[in-house]
Amino acid sequence: MSDSRPHLLFSFGTLMDPKVQKALFGQVVPSRPASLAGYATRPLKITDPDVIAASGLDVHLILERKLGGVVEGAVLHLTDRELAAADAYEVDDYTRRRVVLSSGESAWAYLDANPLRPAARIVIVGDSIAYGRCDPQGGWAARLAAAHIAENETAHRVFNLTIPGSTLAGVSEQTPALLAPRLPDTILLAAGINDSAVPLSTPDADGLVNLTDGLAALAATAHAHNARLVVLGPVWLDEERTGDYEGLRFTENRALALRESLRTWCEDNHIDFVDMWEPLRKKPDLLTDGIHPTPAGHQALYQHLAAGRRTEGSA
Template sequence: MTESRPHTLFSFGTLMDERVQTALFGRAVPTAPASLAGYTTRPLPITDPAVIAASGLDVHLTLERKIGAAVEGAVLHLTDQDLAAADAYEVDDYARRRVVLTSGESTWAYLDAKPLRSAQRIVIVGDSIAYGRCDPRGGWAGHLAAAHIAGNEAEHRVFNLAIPGSTLTDISEQTPALLGPRLPDTLLVAAGINDSALPLAVAETHVDGPAPAHLADRLGSLAATALGHNARLVVAGPTWIDEARTRDYEGLRFTRARALDLRASLRAWCIGNHVDFLDMWEPLREKSELLVDGLHPTPEGHEAVYRHLNALSR
């Protein structure tokens, strides 16, 4: 029989109520006062009858990033079963993610399920597609920056630090030194397609297989980097490629099978580690006219990718 693991969960709302705890966990659970820096709250209307019945409220609160602010609450000490019950209680508008308390301790908290909707300062790291190659307007990241900053010019910032040709190894090694002065609350990683490429000499004899074995290590390193800045890690998957046009791309071969393996591996890692995954495959699928060279989106392709990302994350 597997022994239940201890967990801590930051709460600032209805989960602090002993009546709610008793309804969910069968008892009041151990709690301790705690503070979460860099966040404020905003109201969230609730429509789930079971949640309304348990809490007695049809409006709950959700966390939103704000430099200089802090949310007072409590840390709940839970078992595996308690944490599963809390997950079931929270509506789909919330997602359980890691945060850092003012004390420096890491804990779980329920954040807005739309990962960029509550962000203020977003850092983008990635490859040539994230950089915006083939689009003088800066690609999908440029569209994101324009819309995000327009929403609150005084406080919203987007820093696109993507470098063409980058792999996840490059990004995991280079990113830690770049974050400090930018004060990010969100780290958006849009990379990996270069990890799936093979040199032509190897590709001729290579049978397509699973995504690179180092993927989990690199993502784990980026997750630790983000958490060190109390930033939310968001991983954007690869975009669709037209394999017929990418067979010999600057000495590399990109294949759809390997890109799909990469997509599946990224998604599985994110689900297993409670990290946001944004699936970017669909907006360009079977739309070769939206690709310049089978790999990089045209300006119209970048706009389609941005619209899709916006619907997923805001």
Template structure:
């Protein structure tokens, strides 16, 4: 017999209120006590009148990461239609993401929609743009680290493990052994431009990485989940193709870069994984690129400014 309520949702707030459940689902949902380690809660002001009317509250709770903390709540088992009703109820400040309960069970939970704002310990993996090549200040990741750590010198950390030249295949291979010592709660995968490149004829042994993007992302998502870390995919930046007909034995084109951007976005949207689009800040601004590919110091500042509006 097919299970009509296949979705497991961890709740710690108003979704546990039977009045809210009756309003959303037309019934009181049986719950099972559960807990979520590595998180704490903070208040979130609600302005949506319909949500306030349903819950009777104009302040709800949201989750943020904190090592050693635990949030007590309960698991609800919902049908597809009921999960859609819960999605519609939660305001845009929340995003439904997978979490790992202390029981070892995987469940949905409504987290802060701005993933980096809710993070404490961030690991960045990726290529030369994430590494900060061509910027003596360390690139957008260094700006992220400075602001994030300054917000909480005791608990916040950022580890930039990006390596120039890396593709997603390289990142997938290199990342797993690096995570455990750093205790990350957020894994930022800067899926950069290298996965769109093709070797110039006769100059490389590599092939087309685009068909393997989904497989590599799935593997990285599994790695992040094993470490109870939220995965955030940072998309490729705009390139100036006119200066990149042959760059270090590779050919980069706007068409292929756009295809990568589209593939990353679609994969993330279909799996409820955070995607931060980094294309627009440098678009049609070649003066913000050193060589058509790598951002200048000011280009990295623009990328960070854009990132801070999306995820921080």
């Protein structure tokens, strides 16, 4: 295949239709049969009149995770311009992410824009906040697990592998060996606040400098398991109450720098980013020590995540 068509896009719906391809790309593009393991499809109601006009359908398909499932489709070979046209065609319910085809090839695919809605087997990695420290009920992660498993006790699983005190570098080193027996399709990364802290013993050290190394390693690990990496941003912290915490100094400015670094890296690398800052912002009563949420704070964080799982018009 010519270098002028550098992008592989897995299509399982209307993009395989020659009529749609001619409308979007001006021609029928090179393609070949392909399949995607670990997925199934469900219908999605479409309301965008331009998309309906191009496809002739007001119900499209969207992917969801299913252990043992296989979706048949085709790999399209696209130019930069054609990939941009495909992005513009897909409605806001979809987002473009990397998947591993049954052949072992890496390709783009349009997935549910809400990364938790199609998930089945979720692994959570991160630090003491995701671990649920200061909350006897297990924090937002335990609430998410209870709700997720209740939706489908047969197929849904949540594994909380968080370790208090973890940095992104530590998580990226520890995670690969833990994933295989859990068969994850979605990895929630909730770490980084410890990277933003300034060690009192070495105040010139900057854990944010090498932040992207850990993120890149975790993204590669997730992709190797055909799992979707979802990066959760830091929660708001009350700098007036954190003080010098276990030899570390936490500040709001550093947490904001972490938040922006994570968001930018995710945007640049087509990785999902969920902003966790707002639910607790300027609500010091929802933090026990300025850093760790109270049970009510964890409930607010869980509700923030859960609200994102519901989208009008989904089937």
